[in-house]
Amino acid sequence: MKPNLQVALDNNTLESALADVREVGNIVDIVEAGTILILQEGTKAVKSLKALFPNKTVIADTKCADAGGTVAKNMADAGADWMTCICSATIPTMKAANKEIDEIQVELYGNWTKEDAQKWLDAGISQAVYHQSRDALLSGETWGEKDLNKVKMLVDMGFRVSVTGGLNVDTLKLFKGVDVYTFIAGRAITKASDPAKAATDLQNEIKRIWN
């Protein structure tokens, strides 16, 4: 199956996010209200994105760590289809969240183990987001064999895995042969001189590699 393309909107204001998503929302498969944007604007950001793109999957990247039921209900009420929980959240938090919204994605940061991942699956959560942290990327780290092996392990376990962090049309091919569920791009789309072309180029490269 062709991996999805997701645009991450990590803007400081709703207005700037709307300007960034205007030309690309209908090209990508999934529109993400990024953590920065939600922390700035609240659920107004999620509501606005769902209002503009009712037929796209809208993700609230809350990285929820606690009070999963309340946060998930709030995000679902605002129009989010899926929501993220941080991997260090407890299983009760993830389960509580999973009851209130269509799907939960586990955001992988820091220490987590295969045993943790199995617990998430056992709790009914089958999406994970594998990250290169933006700050880690700024410190010079990049995608490597270690990352790809972890992604493959998660896919083999039964997760649908989204990958994100420093992705562009040149780095997609690193994932050839891996059943990635979704590629998440932020600045590679929104900061391009022609964002619609950048999104289309990414979609075409995904189709070329995973045809």
Next chain:
Amino acid sequence: MKPNLQVALDNNTLESALADVREVGNIVDIVEAGTILILQEGTKAVKSLKALFPNKTVIADTKCADAGGTVAKNMADAGADWMTCICSATIPTMKAANKEIDEIQVELYGNWTKEDAQKWLDAGISQAVYHQSRDALLSGETWGEKDLNKVKMLVDMGFRVSVTGGLNVDTLKLFKGVDVYTFIAGRAITKASDPAKAATDLQNEIKRIWN
């Protein structure tokens, strides 16, 4: 030193948070814009609390996991004195955040080790928040020797430690002999029939035990 008392506002709307904090903001030492509230209302919540209580420490409980510099700058601009990062954030994320705001608190959830804690100290971060997850509490877990030993270990390492989760005037004495920096209470204050009395009772019990 007398431990601080912090009220956590985990409301779904700014208006409800204002109603809850109105009578207690000047009794407590620290006012917290909770994660649920910020995800709902954005930085407007932080700005409003600082406007109402300019002489109190205001904490933005963002549980920041990535893009630390941007999130911390945004919260500082909104008037937050301190901000939380989730323990699974990378050290570069925490360092980036720590540059942009007065102080960072590490929120302890899930897997973390003494070695991690030493890395936070080495990165210049000396506040930690020890949690009983609300969802874990709902599942029947409570404060025990294991928790107290972890709090003591962090204090001995040099952290100022805030504790939170199911605290009330009866459970404070569990911490007797431990140099807790801050007790965080939410519903024990805001859902009391007389919130001002509940906050005053907590302050008096703290003074009695840590005089």
